[in-house]
Amino acid sequence: MSKELGREPTINEIAERLSLLPEDIVMAIEAGCAPESLYSEIGEGDNSPLLLIDRINAESGSEVDLIDKIALRQILEKLSPREKQIIILRYFKEKTQFQIAKMLGISQVQVSRIEKKILADIRKKINMN
Numbered sequence: 001m002s003k004e005l006g007r008e009p010t011i012n013e014i015a016e017r018l019s020l021l022p023e024d025i026v027m028a029i030e031a032g033c034a035p036e037s038l039y040s041e042i043g044e045g046d047n048s049p050l051l052l053i054d055r056i057n058a059e060s061g062s063e064v065d066l067i068d069k070i071a072l073r074q075i076l077e078k079l080s081p082r083e084k085q086i087i088i089l090r091y092f093k094e095k096t097q098f099q100i101a102k103m104l105g106i107s108q109v110q111v112s113r114i115e116k117k118i119l120a121d122i123r124k125k126i127n128m129n
Contacts, residue, residue, distance in 0.1 A: 010105030023085045083118050
């Protein structure tokens with residue numbers, strides 16, 4: 001497709017060509033990434049290296065965290081596929097709005113507007129409960 005278009009194809013263009021959802025294309029692309037070692041350094045903590053395994057151990061555990069994860073999953077399930085994709089890419093895959101825009105073939109401004117709308121909707125749903 002790159003030769004045909006004279007540029008890198010967007011996620012939406014690839015999905016359309018393959019008759020797949022854009023989310024499936026993103027997942028397939030990210031599946032090709034090399035796994036990270038649990039013992040790789042991710043930063044410095046009090047003059048000693050902070051390892052990925054330390055971060056995982058610090059984040060695991062409490063019942064409150066589990067309840068929050070369940071609530072978050074329920075909220076994400078109510079989003080449209082595109083909205084869900086944007087939130088996952090932005091907050092779980094730590095992509096920038098610009099990167100997401102490029103992947104989806106839309107502008108960064110559109111990603112920003114969609115993200116703001118989704119977050120506002122989520123806040124309303126949370127405050128209603």
